[in-house]
Amino acid sequence: MKSYSYFPGCSCSEGSGIAYDISTREIARSLNIELLEIEGWNCCGTTPYESLEEFESTCLAARNLGLAAQRNLDVVTPCSACYLTLNKVDQRLTQHPWLEAKVNRVLEGEGLNYHGGQIRVRHLVDILLDKDTLEVLRSKIKRKLTGLKVAPYYGCMLVRPGFGFENPRRPVSLHRLIEAVDAEPVSFALQASCCGGAFIISEPDVALNLIRRILASVKETDAQCIVTPCPLCQTNLDAYQGAVNTKFGTEFNIPVLFVSQLIGFAMGKGFGGLAMEKGIVSPMELLRSYSPKRKPGLYPALYFYLRNFYSYAKKLSRD
Amino acid sequence: MSAADFIREVSHLPGGEAIAECIQCGTCSASCPNVGLMEYSPRKIIAMARAGMRERVLQSNSMWYCVSCQLCSLRCPKDVKPSEIMHVLESLSIKYGLDSKRTRNPAMYKAFVDSIKNYGRIYELGFMIKFCLKTNPFALFGLMSVGIDLFLSGRLALTPSKAGDTGQKVRALLQRAHAVKEA
Numbered sequence: 001m002k003s004y005s006y007f008p009g010c011s012c013s014e015g016s017g018i019a020y021d022i023s024t025r026e027i028a029r030s031l032n033i034e035l036l037e038i039e040g041w042n043c044c045g046t047t048p049y050e051s052l053e054e055f056e057s058t059c060l061a062a063r064n065l066g067l068a069a070q071r072n073l074d075v076v077t078p079c080s081a082c083y084l085t086l087n088k089v090d091q092r093l094t095q096h097p098w099l100e101a102k103v104n105r106v107l108e109g110e111g112l113n114y115h116g117g118q119i120r121v122r123h124l125v126d127i128l129l130d131k132d133t134l135e136v137l138r139s140k141i142k143r144k145l146t147g148l149k150v151a152p153y154y155g156c157m158l159v160r161p162g163f164g165f166e167n168p169r170r171p172v173s174l175h176r177l178i179e180a181v182d183a184e185p186v187s188f189a190l191q192a193s194c195c196g197g198a199f200i201i202s203e204p205d206v207a208l209n210l211i212r213r214i215l216a217s218v219k220e221t222d223a224q225c226i227v228t229p230c231p232l233c234q235t236n237l238d239a240y241q242g243a244v245n246t247k248f249g250t251e252f253n254i255p256v257l258f259v260s261q262l263i264g265f266a267m268g269k270g271f272g273g274l275a276m277e278k279g280i281v282s283p284m285e286l287l288r289s290y291s292p293k294r295k296p297g298l299y300p301a302l303y304f305y306l307r308n309f310y311s312y313a314k315k316l317s318r319d
Numbered sequence: 320m321s322a323a324d325f326i327r328e329v330s331h332l333p334g335g336e337a338i339a340e341c342i343q344c345g346t347c348s349a350s351c352p353n354v355g356l357m358e359y360s361p362r363k364i365i366a367m368a369r370a371g372m373r374e375r376v377l378q379s380n381s382m383w384y385c386v387s388c389q390l391c392s393l394r395c396p397k398d399v400k401p402s403e404i405m406h407v408l409e410s411l412s413i414k415y416g417l418d419s420k421r422t423r424n425p426a427m428y429k430a431f432v433d434s435i436k437n438y439g440r441i442y443e444l445g446f447m448i449k450f451c452l453k454t455n456p457f458a459l460f461g462l463m464s465v466g467i468d469l470f471l472s473g474r475l476a477l478t479p480s481k482a483g484d485t486g487q488k489v490r491a492l493l494q495r496a497h498a499v500k501e502a
Contacts, residue, residue, distance in 0.1 A: 010480075047406070050410070051409035055499075058333070106492060110491070194388035199386055201462075239469055243464070243465060280472055
């Protein structure tokens with residue numbers, strides 16, 4: 001059993017990426033990984049805070065590192081944005097002793113302390129690729145996904161600027177994980193391009209166009225679904241796929257899974273345990289063809305009936 | 320304020336250290352997905368900053384269109400980290416109250432940060448509503464359809480996160496940070 005401090009981040013913990021957190025915890029248990037959530041963690045600050053108040057945002061991220069340092073375990077986060085921010089702040093504290101001293105004066109007030117490089121911040125994809133974890137994963141595969149064509153969408157912040165485990169110019173980590181579960185990775189041109197991130201709120205036209213480009217690039221291949229390691233990318237590609245179709249008159253209908261969901265599915269986990277029902281472009285139809293049929297219970301059936309009715313009504317009103 | 324003063328100000332902030340190393344090759348501008356929306360391309364804004372055109376740089380919308388995709392920072396042959404310089408310029412333009420009105424991103428960032436200051440974590444629904452009310456309340460209708468989709472699939476928290484006293488602790492931390500910064 002390997003133990004890590006776990007930093008879920010805001011959007012995974014109860015926001016739009018909650019399925020990522022649920023499925024990550026679900027697979028970790030079976031892969032002999034113990035995830036100990038950092039108690040009282042706060043938002044890492046990410047791009048917006050850094051853009052407004054540089055020093056405050058550094059302190060905010062450093063507080064999480066200070067909390068994690070109390071347990072002295074490496075930090076694991078499933079969120080690419082948190083991964084980038086926490087690593088960047090760690091790097092800056094190492095690079096600038098004056099900044100480290102100043103930040104520690106702020107952290108002291110809460111009895112915390114952190115030195116640059118004291119602990120490592122790793123991404124979920126990184127720890128899944130550890131040699132022994134990969135072996136455990138291979139031994140636990142229950143569903144045969146042979147022939148399932150998966151487009152690995154890396155996004156930006158997992159690969160760039162790069163904190164050690166991935167080649168930032170030619171990323172391979174998702175390809176390797178998809179191969180590990182016997183599915184087939186399908187490379188596409190824009191696999192590490194930007195999805196627009198939070199611009200979907202402030203400048204939706206800009207972001208929708210970036211999303212359209214990525215979906216069109218996937219469509220050029222014969223991939224059946226997209227897999228991503230980032231909650232922002234998943235929300236943009238999945239929840240806004242309908243908006244892209246309305247705006248550009250396209251007909252994209254491609255499910256977007258979290259990397260943890262695909263792995264859990266291959267390990268034979270149930271749909272509910274992996275929060276598969278939270279996909280807006282439902283992956284159910286695709287996944288059922290790889291899974292023996294079972295009669296759904298009454299409430300899930302009612303739920304799906306209502307949701308299908310809603311999307312049908314919405315489609316009618318759009319036409 | 321002379322040109323040298325402005326470069327010094329930028330290069331003394333974490334992230335802006337290497338601005339003097341830029342060789343104006345334009346790789347950053349060629350890599351940028353949003354260069355078409357910027358008043359001045361990343362290459363140009365670095366040149367202008369080094370020429371001491373402080374007001375025009377800080378008032379422009381260029382850095383606010385940076386999505387932090389890091390492609391420029393990866394490809395830059397001199398390791399200037401243009402995306403980090405963009406963040407430095409953003410924080411300086413806020414500091415002097417010069418942030419551009421020709422993009423909604425500063426308003427979005429402010430609503431985002433308010434959410435952190437209040438709760439210690441992001442309250443997605445609250446921050447989106449706040450941002451729309453401050454800029455264009457009609458944009459809420461545009462977000463409604465996606466909002467309902469997210470709500471029906473259980474991905475939209477209606478109330479802010481209940482994370483014990485995290486909000487309080489973060490507010491105290493930020494107060495201390497402010498005091499240390501000013502000291």
